[in-house]
Amino acid sequence: MSRFELMEGSKAIAEAVALCRPHVISAYPITPQTHIVEYLAKKVADGETQADFSTVESEMAAASYVLGASAAGARTYTASSSQGILLMSEVLYNLAGMRLPAVITCANRAVSAPLNIWNDHQDSMAVRDAGLIQLYARDAQEAADLHIQAFRISEDSRVELPVMVCVDGYLITHAFEPVELPEQAEVDAFLPPRQTDRKLDPRHPLTFGAFADQAYYMETRFQLHQAVLRSRSVIEEVGADFTKAFGREYGKHVEAYRADDAAALFVGMGSMMGTVEDAVDELRAQGKKVGSLRLRTYRPFPADQICALIKENQKVGVLDKSISMGAGGILASEVRSALHAGSMRTPVTGFIVGLGGRDVTAETISRLLQRLEGPPADAVFVDLKPDLLGDLAETWKSTWETVATTQRS
Numbered sequence: 001m002s003r004f005e006l007m008e009g010s011k012a013i014a015e016a017v018a019l020c021r022p023h024v025i026s027a028y029p030i031t032p033q034t035h036i037v038e039y040l041a042k043k044v045a046d047g048e049t050q051a052d053f054s055t056v057e058s059e060m061a062a063a064s065y066v067l068g069a070s071a072a073g074a075r076t077y078t079a080s081s082s083q084g085i086l087l088m089s090e091v092l093y094n095l096a097g098m099r100l101p102a103v104i105t106c107a108n109r110a111v112s113a114p115l116n117i118w119n120d121h122q123d124s125m126a127v128r129d130a131g132l133i134q135l136y137a138r139d140a141q142e143a144a145d146l147h148i149q150a151f152r153i154s155e156d157s158r159v160e161l162p163v164m165v166c167v168d169g170y171l172i173t174h175a176f177e178p179v180e181l182p183e184q185a186e187v188d189a190f191l192p193p194r195q196t197d198r199k200l201d202p203r204h205p206l207t208f209g210a211f212a213d214q215a216y217y218m219e220t221r222f223q224l225h226q227a228v229l230r231s232r233s234v235i236e237e238v239g240a241d242f243t244k245a246f247g248r249e250y251g252k253h254v255e256a257y258r259a260d261d262a263a264a265l266f267v268g269m270g271s272m273m274g275t276v277e278d279a280v281d282e283l284r285a286q287g288k289k290v291g292s293l294r295l296r297t298y299r300p301f302p303a304d305q306i307c308a309l310i311k312e313n314q315k316v317g318v319l320d321k322s323i324s325m326g327a328g329g330i331l332a333s334e335v336r337s338a339l340h341a342g343s344m345r346t347p348v349t350g351f352i353v354g355l356g357g358r359d360v361t362a363e364t365i366s367r368l369l370q371r372l373e374g375p376p377a378d379a380v381f382v383d384l385k386p387d388l389l390g391d392l393a394e395t396w397k398s399t400w401e402t403v404a405t406t407q408r409s
Contacts, residue, residue: 002182002246009140009172012179013079013105013165014039016144018049019187020103020151023074026054026065030084031117032169033107037079059084063091063104070100071208073199075151079105081169083112085123089130095162096131096224098208101154101194102162103147104132108270108321109169110356118357119169121270121321125330131224132162133231134299136269140177142296143167145248148187149238155194156238159231166298168271170357182246190245232300253302255294256309258284262291264372265310267335268319269295272353272360276319279365290369295331303338310339315372316348319360323352328379347376358383 007015013036017025025044027037043049052069056062059080066076080088085106095102106124110116124134133153137143143165150163167173182190200206212220232253239250257277259265266276273294283290293309295302310316316339320329327333332350339346351368354360364382371380 002180002186004178004180006176006178007140008035008174008176009143009167010035010107010174011039012140012144012177012181013147013167013173014043015181016147017077017103018043019182019184020077020148020191021075021188021193022051022077022103022151024052024054024066024069024076025078026056026062026069026076027078027080028056028059028062028084030059030081032109032119032173033079033081033084033105035173036105036107040077059087060091063088063095066102067091067095067098067100070095070102071098071200073194073196075155075194076102077104078102079107081107082109082117082123086111086126089127092127092130092132092162094209097220099160099198099224099227100162100208101151101160103150103154104162104164105147106164106166107169107173108166116356117169119171119321120355120357121166122323122355124164124166125322127164128299128330131228132164132299133159133228133235134164134166134297135235136166136296136298137168137172138271138273138294138296140172140175140179141248143172144179144181145242145246145250146296148182148191149235149242149250152191152238153231153234155196156234157196159227159234160196160198161227161231166270171271180248186245190242228300232297232302235297252305253295253297254305254309255296257292257294259291259293259309261289262314263289264291264315264317264369266290266292266317266319266365266368267295267306267331268292268321269298269331270321272319272321275360275362276365279362282362283366283369288369298331301334301338303334303341306335306338307342307344310344310346312344312346314346315376316346317368317372318348318350319353320350321354323355323379328352332378349376349380350378351380351382353382
């Protein structure tokens with residue numbers, strides 16, 4: 001029988017990872033990831049989890065340790081945040097390029113400079129093109145569930161790629177929520193031991209990460225791209241099997257909320273979408289037809305499902321907790337591209353929200369609904385403080401429409 005327990009999100013993740021029986025865990029502490037690996041280190045030290053837990057000198061070393069262990073056929077896990085994700089980015093590209101399974105928790109946190117330890121999605125977005133799969137959790141329950149699914153997705157012979165489970169720092173990692181955890185036997189039935197013949201073995205030598213010149217390199221990128229695309233059906237299959245085994249609904253890359261008859265839609269990822277859904281309910285009670293779409297899968301990008309859920313007569317606001325400097329919201333750009341490729345003329349406004357942990361409230365969403373009545377824009381910064389912008393405030397007001405249209409009254 002599964003068990004309910006009120007626990008910190010970090011503990012829920014650690015318990016889920018332990019249930020997956022990893023052979024090798026390696027990590028370097030960084031806020032707000034630290035509690036996850038502290039819980040795992042204690043479980044290993046107390047003999048509750050049979051794994052090799054290696055403390056190393058940096059995040060790059062942790063990822064390298066995991067890479068070597070995965071190449072030897074082990075089930076592997078690591079976690080990091082912010083600057084740590086950036087430091088291990090070289091190895092993340094290698095993990096994906098060598099087609100090595102691993103599960104990585106990104107406890108999402110803003111990146112420097114200036115130094116900030118609170119939540120946004122800039123860190124995971126910085127490695128979105130490495131060739132790894134990215135899944136975004138809404139709450140502690142989903143964070144735990146996605147880690148169990150992630151090991152099976154990562155190790156599937158049709159995929160064999162690292163999977164990054166992204167969980168909002170503090171908002172998920174440090175908040176206490178009731179979480180249902182399955183029994184060990186249930187996870188064992190859902191997740192079989194890793195089996196692979198493609199591993200380092202002196203008796204059967206193989207080469208990993210070989211040199212590829214211009215005659216071969218482009219084909220390796222094509223194969224990696226196809227593997228990421230192929231993972232879509234595996235994610236759906238694993239999610240459906242998880243639903244059968246544990247009763248919680250998975251299998252969809254995009255979750256729609258009151259979207260069918262909506263005149264306006266908000267699109268986003270992560271924990272803020274719970275607030276968005278609360279705001280949708282409040283606005284519906286006021287007679288406003290609004291809905292939302294939440295991406296659980298970001299890589300591979302579910303462009304066709306997004307297009308299927310958005311109608312041409314709807315106004316779309318995309319909520320980005322990250323920014324591509326000089327361009328705008330990253331998710332907004334990809335939603336626009338998907339709609340354009342599908343020959344849809346739906347207007348899209350990109351909202352930059354929550355950078356560095358700034359609150360995104362139901363009241364914020366209500367004000368953004370009013371902004372959607374205006375012309376679409378590439379990058380509307382939400383809740384900027386004009387008094388902190390100095391002499392540039394008026395210039396930016398006229399060129400970016402950021403202060404006047406979204407300033408908190």
